[in-house]
Amino acid sequence: MKKIEAIIKPFKLEEVKESLTDIGVDGLTVTEVKGFGRQKGHTEIYRGSEYTVDFVPKLKVEVVVADDLCETAVEQILKHAQTGKIGDGKIFIHKLGEAIRIRTGEKGDKAL
Numbered sequence: 808m809k810k811i812e813a814i815i816k817p818f819k820l821e822e823v824k825e826s827l828t829d830i831g832v833d834g835l836t837v838t839e840v841k842g843f844g845r846q847k848g849h850t851e852i853y854r855g856s857e858y859t860v861d862f863v864p865k866l867k868v869e870v871v872v873a874d875d876l877c878e879t880a881v882e883q884i885l886k887h888a889q890t891g892k893i894g895d896g897k898i899f900i901h902k903l904g905e906a907i908r909i910r911t912g913e914k915g916d917k918a919l
Contacts, residue, residue: 808903808916809877813868814840814896815888820866822887827870830879833919836869845893863894871906873916 815823820837827835841862850859872880881898889895908918 808871808906808919809874810869810871810901810903811877811880811884812899812901813884813888814842814865814898815868815884816890816894816896817864817866819888819890820868823868823884826883826887827880830883831876832870832872832880834870838867838869840865840867844897865896871903871919873919 813823817839824835841864843861843863850857852858868884870880877900881900884898905914906916906918907914
């Protein structure tokens, strides 16, 4: 099993969610996050005053998939989250030791 964490632009969520659902991903978790990478934030003008936005709002999408679905899931995230502009985000992949469904006690891939 692998856990995929993708930091994406908020307006790309629906596309990413639909593409993952289409390939058989049963569930995902989305968290609103703020951060910066190479872009180091940006400058905006509000009511005539200039100010710096250090932390850019993003979404963190987390999915846990069987090993054989991982590559396909990552390809779908790349395809549907990419705009080609700075700040598109990152994908992190972690190997998981175990997953347990609380309701039934099922373990491993059955818990997904």
